[in-house]
Amino acid sequence: STAMSSIDWVKKRMMAEPLFAADIENLKKVAEIIFCRQNMEVAVGCESEDFPRFKDEIFKFHMPEKSFAAQNYKFDLCPKKNAFTNTNGIVYNITSFDYKEKNIAFHGKFNVLHTIINLEYLWNKIRVQGGAYGCGCKFLQSGFSYFYSYRDPNLPETYDVYLSLADDIATFDANDREMTKYILGTINELDQPKTNMDKLNAAINKFYKDISDESIIRQRQEILHTTALDIRQCAELLKLVTCENICTIGNEQKIKANKEYFNHIEPFI
Secondary structure: OHHHHHHHHHHHHHHHOHHHHHHHHHHHHHHHHHOOHHHOOOOOOOOHHHHHHHHHHHOOOOOOOOOOOOOOOOOOOOOOEEEEEEOOOOEEEEEEEEHHHHOOOOOOHHHHHHHHHHHHHHHHHHHHHOOOOEEEEEEOOOOEEEEEEEEEOOOHHHHHHHHHHHHHHHOOOOOHHHHHHHHHHHHHHHOOOOOHHHHHHHHHHHHHHOOOHHHHHHHHHHHHOOOHHHHHHOHHHHOOOOOOOEEEEEEHHHHHHOHHHOOEEEEOO
């Protein structure tokens, strides 16, 4: 149904807006490449007794039969320092890095590190002291990690917080009770009650990211056995937070007052 609605949308746009006919024609070509039987994959969430009926019905949808050769794309992942200006009074500050480029493998303790950084450092320094509406970080199994603030009245002060995290974590200390609190907070985030839709999305995620049940169990055990020493050792990981790859979106005056932070500044729209 998503495929058909997308194709119908393109057709309606072609009829309604002839001035954009060339652009719409290109969108139509893209839709024909994406929404075809060759590329169709179906994820089903239903009772087992209902599956045969669904299986018969799904192939009644009209899908183009065209076949297209797969294309390989290589994207430029070089660090950039970009800013996009608008008239808002606040900014959004993001930095990211790829720890797998430094041959660092994902470990369950990164989940606990994420909990500790969010609760004890970013929240206190950026939200409570800095006045931002929100902030956070994430360490993905793919190797990418990012730190962000949103609706933030500050710009250089927030990037300074990101840069100080390695030193902060190097001196981290917590007793057994405190570590248990952080570990439980991490596990609770993973074990939240899930709706049927949540379960289906989790299964799709596992399939496309090739995540095995064994790796999930291993990650869980690594979380449960994380110590304060493990967290301090993550200071080496956080030294990769150099703010060489950043993006700020928001207040034009604030961005231009800190233009030395950026290699490229342009209007957001």
